Amino acid sequence: MVRLTVQRQAILDLINRSNQHWDAEELARCLGENGEQLGIATVYRGLAALENAGLIQSIQLADKKRYERADKGHHDHLVCIKCGDIEEFCDNKIESRQQQVAQDRLFQMTGHQLLIFGVCQSCSNDSQESKNL
Ligand SMILES: [Zn+2]
Ligand SMILES: [Zn+2]
Numbered sequence: 105m106v107r108l109t110v111q112r113q114a115i116l117d118l119i120n121r122s123n124q125h126w127d128a129e130e131l132a133r134c135l136g137e138n139g140e141q142l143g144i145a146t147v148y149r150g151l152a153a154l155e156n157a158g159l160i161q162s163i164q165l166a167d168k169k170r171y172e173r174a175d176k177g178h179h180d181h182l183v184c185i186k187c188g189d190i191e192e193f194c195d196n197k198i199e200s201r202q203q204q205v206a207q208d209r210l211f212q213m214t215g216h217q218l219l220i221f222g223v224c225q226s227c228s229n230d231s232q233e234s235k236n237l
Contacts (some may be wrong), residue, residue: 112150114140119160125170125181125190154196163217180217184224191224 108116114135119126126134132147132175137232142150145230151171154160163181170190180198206213223231 108154109150111140111142111146112154114142115147116154116159118169119154120126120173123173125163125172127168127170131171159194163219166221178215180219182220182222182224184227185221185228186223189224189226205231 115131116130118131118134118138124130125217128144128147128151128198132142135142136149145198151160151162151169155162155171161174161176163170165183176192178199179192179194184190184192202216202218203213
């Protein structure tokens, strides 16, 4: 087990208590509201260390990394380009196809990330409604 500083433990606890996909700024803000004032550089370093230790996992979006609990295991994401909502899914067919692709190329797969970008249901309902106005 890795030894954690109090600050890193606070970051880890916050992530483990939620189902969110956090970016560093959101985490720093929320920790501040809980009375844990951490500098943003400390948060970035803490997140990197926690991820290296396998205690949290991340997805890399265009602008920033987002971190989430590691104990959820592997899953993939649908990302709404309008509201930024992130939905999770896991599809066994996709998973095994990817493994097959790597295997066919004699490529030793260590992991993958799949992000599907688009417009979520509630955003597409919204734009539907504004068209009808
Ligand atoms: Zn996957
Ligand atoms: Zn997720």
